[in-house]
Amino acid sequence: MRSPQIDDVLIRRLYDRARAERWHLPIGVLAEALHASATRRFAGEDPGAHELEKYLESLHLEDLAVACACATGNDAAWEHFVREQRPLLYRAADVLDPSGGARELADSLYADLYGLKDRGGDRQSLFGYFHGRSSLTTWLRSVLAQRHIDRLRAQRRVESLPDDEAAVAPATSSGAADPDRLRYAALVERALQRAVSRLDARDRLRLACYYAQDLTLAEVGRLLREHEATVSRHLARTRQALRKDIERELRVGEGLGEAQVADCLASVVEDAGPIDLGRVLGTGEGGKESGRDRSMGRGEGRRGHQA
């Protein structure tokens, strides 16, 4: 992979802006980090000098300098980093688990950041993956979130077997009670999957963030750079489109009549249990309220997120 060439004058200017001197960071170390960042950003591209400069200027340079200094083992930088970031990281961990259980995960990050793993004499620090594209604080939160999700997913894989068995039983009994429901559920499930897959990526993400990930309208809005009201409007529009799409799919694709389509949807929306997609996560009842009810943010009854 060809590394974009960065002018020495630009590197010096960025070095000054990063205030890297306070950590006695050799300019070469920062230059290397800048090269790595640019290489990663412009992989396979040949950016013009202006574009490259614009990108480098947009980096969180001070954070990058701290990360580089910490990675090289600078005590002052490390002290600064711990003093500034530890409370924020703990606060983030407490969001994941208010009982304090996620702090252990946060603590384990420090070991990786410090770089305890020596390979051939080189300290492999997690800081090496930070290229200044975001603030150091958000990056740390992101790493913490990723590890938390991975841990949850791993736990689910281990614990899924008994849940699977438990989930199958009621579905079977429900199906035995009403054979049409199973057929209807399968039809709706298929139609829904097709309809969702036909959605625009942004609509699909908005829908998933709101319904699957339990984000509030405001949080979805912040992620997608939309106003809360716009998110709500888009969600309503997407729901309508999905419903129409499913009905058309049932009519045209499955050959159902109007009355059958109505019966089909009525039986499934009343109790989506027979669709039984919930067994993968084992998510229970009492999920999302209506969009109107949740537009004000998180209340006391905030549920844990679904991975």
Added chain:
Amino acid sequence: MDTKREGDRSFERLLRQSLRSNAGSALTGGCLDAETIAAWADGSLNQRDRAVAEAHASECARCQATVATLMKMSAAPPAPDPWWRRRLNLGWLVPLTAGAIAVAFWFALPNPPSPGLSDKREVQSRADESAKRQEQSGLARSDAPLVQRQQPAAPAEPLAPRQQRAAPAATGRNESKEEREGAIPTRRAKRDERPASAPAQLKEADALEKAAPAAAPTAAVVAGNAAQSSVGRRDQAAALSAPAVAPAREIQSPDTSVRWRFGAGGLVQYSIDRGATWEGLSTDFVADLTAGAAPSSSVCWLVGRAGTVLLTTDGRRFARLPFPESADLAAVRATDARTAVVTTADGRTFNTADGGSTWTEAPR
């Protein structure tokens, strides 16, 4: 209508269950790295990269969950204060003390030699003449007496009596008679309207603060251009006399459309439209901020309690700078992003010429 709404809710329920379960199963591989997700959450991805990230996350359960978790973390409320701070939270004493000091000054200061009597008469006579002219020309058709028609001007400036006491010393009689009498509705409104020079603005800000040190509940506008030394003196004086943190203060850059507002608990807000709208900035610092200086539209220095010095060079992202003392800081003067002079609450000054990396205490 109700049936339609009920149908919509039922459909929402279906979506919730099926999407949640799908979210657990889909994993596309080639996941977004932590930094891309962080940059996305920070809003620093360009349009193309954001579209790629959105497209991936719309199909990848892991990235979707990570992004969602990150958004929840970012929206987390600040950690509660420790028990001892909660118990000793005496913040309510601040306005009370300030109010008591103001009242004490009110009674302690000698009465100025009738600063406005002749002026009052002059304004009154002018108003009378004006009203007479209006009546003569048939414009004033109200049956209400003249005094009543003039009344709105008087209560529009409730601070006027206090300002009459303090203004002569504070302003050096720079203000017009109409202003002291309250004939002009508010000095603040006038200041906002008038494209005054920076020193003039500063004098007015000084006068306003000295005249009503505790009663100014809103932000004190400070011109943050070349006359930063005056800002420092004003801030220093204000902070030394009343170390309590004002509810919110405002500084503006030489480009007057760019402004910052700061205050207690690390509050920092940013405006690029002359204060019409404000954007809250996340500084992740909780110290009370007491003073600021903005030598340019992208550079802003803020200082506060416990040696807090914050600096932004892009207008939005503030970084905390190391400071050799944990003393409360009362004022800051700055000429650019590298050079600044900070004054502590006990009157010592510290200089930096390298953007806050090193500080030198100035001899007294």
